[in-house]
């Protein structure tokens with residue numbers, strides 16, 4: 001099955017994972033493959049809007065897209 005954002009079914013750009021025991025969440029870049037275990041695919045819009053539950057820590061491990069300024 002092809003991965004899609006769990007919120008809007010758009011192509012995913014990130015994967016959200018949870019560790020319930022330590023109340024932490026991670027956002028990583030979507031690698032374009034199957035998502036192992038407990039990851040939730042998200043499009044860039046929903047990944048940017050994600051807010052962790054109260055008392056949780058969110059680690060954004062996504063690699064920033066290079067901007068046009070960096071290319072020049």
Ligand SMILES: [Zn+2]
Pocket residue numbers: 005006007008009010042043044045046
């Ligand atoms: Zn989405």
